[in-house]
Amino acid sequence: MDKKQLVVIGGGPGGYPAAFLAADLGMKVTMVDQEANPGGVCLYRGCIPSKALLHVAKLLNETREAAAWGVKYAAPQLDIEKLRAWKNSVIDRLTGGLGQLRKQRNIEFIRGRARFSGAGGLVVATDSGEQKLAFEQAILASGSRPATIPGPPASPRIWDSTAALALESVPKSLLVIGGGYIGLELGSVYAALGSRVTVVEMLSGLLPGADRDLVTPLSRRIEKQFAAVLLNTRVAEVKETPEGIHVRFDGRDIKEPVQVFDRVLVSVGRKPNSGDLGLETTRIKPDAKGFIPVDEQRRTAEPSIFAIGDVAGEPMLAHKATHEARVAVEAALGKKTLFEPRAIPAVVFTDPEIAWCGLTETEAQKTGQPVKVARFPWAASGRALTLDRPEGVTKLIADPETGRVLGVGMAGPGAGDMIAEAALALEMGATAEDLALTIHPHPTLSESVMEAAELLLGHCTHVYRKK
Amino acid sequence: MPAPFKLPELGENIKGGTIVKVLVNVGDTITKEQPVLEMETDKAVVEVPAGLAGRVAEIHVKAGDKAEIGRLILTLDSEATPATPAPAPAKAPAAPPLPAKPRPVPVAPPPALAPTTAPAAGRVPVAAAPSVRKFAREIGIDIQQVPGSGDGGRITEEDVKRFAKELNTSRPQVATGPAAPPLPDFTRWGEVEIQPMNAVRRKTAEHMSLAWSQIPHVTQFDLADITDMEERRKKLSDRAEKAGAKLTVTAMLIKIVAAALKTFPKFNASINAAGGEVILKKFYNVGVAVDTERGLLVPVIRDVEKKNIIQIAAELSRLADKARTGKIGLDELQGGTFTVTNLGGIGGTHFTPIVNYPEVAILGIGRARREPAFTDKDGCCQPRLMLPLSLSYDHRLIDGADGARFLRWIVEAIEEPLLIPLEG
Structure with a gap:
């Protein structure tokens, strides 16, 4: 039995970036996943299909709201079959593309479900029977599944x-x-x-x-x-x-x-997929919540096995998994690397969107950390009014002494995209002054970040506060 | 289960080294932090920590082996050392930024599980871009210790480099002697007058201390028979004067020095001790020490090898005038590759000039005087004009024999003017 240099278990936003990067860095990579193409929950049953449907939801809501702007539509006619097909086509296109990228990188692929058999072995249950693998190192990215509650009967309803x-x-x-x-x-x-x-x-x-x-x-x-x-x-x-x-x-x-x-x-909520993985044949012991303990390089108690993504702990977010993938691959290659993000943005893709990263005001209150907070109401934003969405808010949380940005929160359309600027500011150790001195394009909602920073510094163009 | 321990990265630009000693034996149980190897790299001898815990099952190297990064060193039976979730990071310094504390530079940072830099809840993590944090991690610097120069204490890549450099220079140095003890109160013995040092004097003091502390000096003495050269100098001085220059011994010697530097390139060099390099300069700029009211100044005559003696003489008197009248520009005092100092106008024989750092040699000229010389044929004694020459050099680069050869070559070139067209 030949020994695989690196086996990646799971094809989600943790697993496939890990496999792709490892291949790009010259490793011989084998990927095990239950789906034909990479994508995982995120693409097949999570982030992507929900965003496709939320886009439609927003469109429907806006056609109703348009009446107030002098545009009236007849009641929409829903073709649920077609809507479903379109949503699925988005999934197919993305996962198919990832499958192509996997082939181009010459990543070996085994479709099936993997279980560990010791610290250097795997048994993969495939359609054509069990397949045994030996590996030097493995990255476990088995993800999570919806949590259940006791009570409701099993039913299609x-x-x-x-x-x-x-x-x-x-x-x-x-x-x-x-x-x-x-x-x-x-x-x-x-x-x-x-x-x-x-x-x-x-x-x-x-x-x-x-x-x-x-x-x-x-x-x-x-x-x-x-x-x-x-x-x-x-x-x-x-x-x-x-x-x-x-x-x-x-x-x-x-x-x-x-x-x-x-x-x-x-x-x-969601629960980590740490059961039925044969972990009992390794030194890995999931914690009480089912998460697999890892060190700062995402290495588990078994030095040959890394764990990333939802199975490795909160927050269970795709972009956290993708970043961990990079760390785990670099660690597997013996590089000096650490998982040390200053901020992992959280986004709720409702309408309005809610997004935040870094320190929240609630956390600061809980720990008693002194902070300075500025809130810029979107009612003072020209762009927000042209969208008829004055209810939004952009909030900056800063260190009162140095002005360092510690956290940013936003509510309003597009907040999920705009929070990226805040994440960069946090990673770079930016101050409120840095944000205030950065020219933001007009008229955009992103100006709210600049104006919140101005507000924090004492004066802001579109909000007047009596001294 | 067996785990390989491969030679981790040891620092910037270190590809590997020679194993001085293996510090563990088969059967030893080792911890992650335990040093397992002593390695000699081209930078230093470092101890390499295991990075993994376990029992040593096999040792694949021995003392004297050359090992590159990534080479298999040990096979470990890793013991049950459960990886706990990220340990609570060490308490941060209360008041950032922390001053650089002298401590040994971690040449070989722990390879795998570096200390946490993840911020704990409730305190402000250091302000540094992800790329800067990565850079610090890779060269083995704890970013939490680096004082930031930017707004809000932000740490730049430059800050990390400066911190690393300070760590390096704050390592105990062999050469530095004890600090000067405080001065006694001289007024106990009589009246004193206190004068502030002017800028030139302060700079000279600093520069001489630097040269004296950095350069192991040796001075070589010799005598040149300039009887014939003096005759020619007098004969040609009219021609020189017509061309607008005063023909001096210094100017003539500078021309000879230029030829000597071309013949002996090591004397036209500098030492980069930190980098372990010798920098050979392909240009010949000779500085000449000038005694001024403000103090010692050393204007530089550029590209002496391309100039004739008249040009050199003219430039020398122009620069010396500018130095004495305080009109000399900073750029005219920089870029020298060798220095000549002539005290002959005042008197004295040999002396021991201090090399003008970062040059590696200096030629001192004394007062020529008539001396009885024995000619080899009939043993008869003749009066000859003998010029005392003193060559100080940096013994790190220049061996005694080199020094003697260089100075001999100059003496012979003085005595036999054909030597320069012949060999120079």
């Missing part, structure tokens, strides 16, 4: 995010369990497509973890688009009946404790 993205139908009513980013993104899609969407969240606010002032513009808009947003509310019981799914809620303010929905989407 109880969805997880994968089922929701399959776009089997547009239900009349949809209950989204969990007010996190997945639930809100998918809830927004179905609300725009015509479902009556209810969101239920155990905690007191949507998007736990994000600063409240960034969530407010989204909450306000969602309250108009959704049938209901139930906070501080638990799902006590889920029962399937022929007429629908009966859900009993438990909460202080709940008016109708039992409601019936056509479909229920369970979006309560």
Whole structure:
């Protein structure tokens, strides 16, 4: 049995960049994945299909809002088959392209499911039986899957995010369990497509973890688009009946404790795929949450095995996995490398988008770290008004002594793209003054970053504060 | 399970080296930080840490082996040393930026698991671009220790380089002697007058200390018979005067020195001690020490090998005048490759001039005087005009024999003017 120099397990946004980079750096790479082409959850069942559908949702919403600008459309006619086909074509095009890139790099590919058999061996279950592999080093990028809750029965009417993205139908009513980013993104899609969407969240606010002032513009808009947003509310019981799914809620303010929905989407987070990998044959021991402990080079307790992406810990974000891929490959090659990001941007692709990176105001309050905060309201942005979106906000969190930018948050259309500037500022150790002195193009929403920085320094063109 | 330990990167531009000693034996259980090899690179002897923990199963090298980065050194049976999640980073200095503390430079940084630089929650991480952090990591500098020069303490690549350099120079040096003790109170013994040093004097003091501390000096003495040369000088001085120059011994010797430097290139060089290089200069710029009211100045005559003696003489008197009247420009005092100092106008015989750093040699000229000389034929004694010459040189580059040869060549060129067209 020949020994593979590097085996990458998983073809998602952690695995495929790892395999591609390792090949580019001269390693002989073998990739194991269950899909025909690379892409992983992100491309097949996550980031990409949801963004395609959110784009359609935004279009639908804007045709309705256009009435206020003097443009009236007739009610949209949905061809769900065609919409699904278009969404799938986006996936096919991207994953097919990655398959090409893999071939061009001469990366060996084994389609199947891998299990470790010791620190230097793998058994891959393929369609044509088991295949044994020996390796010098391996990068495990097995990803994550939707978390489940006890209670709801297994039923095609109880969805997880994968089922929701399959776009089997547009239900009349949809209950989204969990007010996190997945639930809100998918809830927004179905609300725009015509479902009556209810969101239920155990905690007191949507998007736990994000600063409240960034969530407010989204909450306000969602309250108009959704049938209901139930906070501080638990799902006590889920029962399937022929007429629908009966859900009993438990909460202080709940008016109708039992409601019936056509479909229920369970979006309560994701769980790392660390089970059934044969880890017991290695020294790797997942932690209580199922994450695989790694050091700063993403090396596991087994020196020949690296772990990256969702399986290696929070935040479970594609771009974190991609960056870890670089670190793990460099470490495998013996280079001096570290995973040491100053900021991992988080983006919620709702409308408005919410994005932040670095320190949040909430964290600063929790740790007692002194910070200076400036909020620039988009009502003072020309570009925001031309989009009829004055509710947005750009927020800068800085060190009060040096003016160093410590964190940036935004809510508003395009925030997900604009947060990249903040990530660069954080990585470069920029000060608010640096941002204020950088010429931003007019008229764009990006000016809000510059103006927030000016505001932090004491005076800003489009906001007047009495001294 | 067996894990290979390969020779990690040892520092910038180090491709490998010679193994001085293997510090572990088969069967030893070693930790990650434990040094396993002593390596001699062209920069230093360094200890190489294992980077992996485990039991030594096999040693693939021995003392005396040359090893390149990446060569298999050991095979380890790695013990169960579970990789814990990123350890809590060390507490940061309270008040950044931290001054550079003298400490040994980490020539061989730990190869694999470098110390964390990830920021802990609740404190501000150092401000440095990702590329700068990477650069510091690669040359083995802890970025948290580097004082930043930018806004908000931002660390630039230059800051990292400067910090690394300071670490290097703050290593104990053999050459530096004890610091000068404080002066006694001289007024206890009588009246004193305190005069501030002027700029030229301060610069001279600094420069002489530098030259004296850096250069191991040797001075070679010789005598040149200039009886014939003096005769010719007098004979030709009218012609020179018509051409606008005063024909001097110094000017004539500068021309001879130029030819000597071409014949002995090592005397027209500088030493780059840090880089282990000798820089041979392909241009011949001779500085001439001039005594001025402000102090010692050394104007430089450029490209002496391309100039005739009259041109040299004219330029010398022009530069000397400018130096004495304080009109000399800084650029006219720079770029010398060799220095001549003539004290003959005042008197004295031999002396020991100090090499004008970073040059490597200096020629001192004394006062010529008539001496009885024995001619080889009949043993009869004749009066000859003898010129004392003193050549100081940097013994790091120039051996005693080289020094004697160089000075002899000059003496012979003085005594036999045909030598320059013949050999020079």
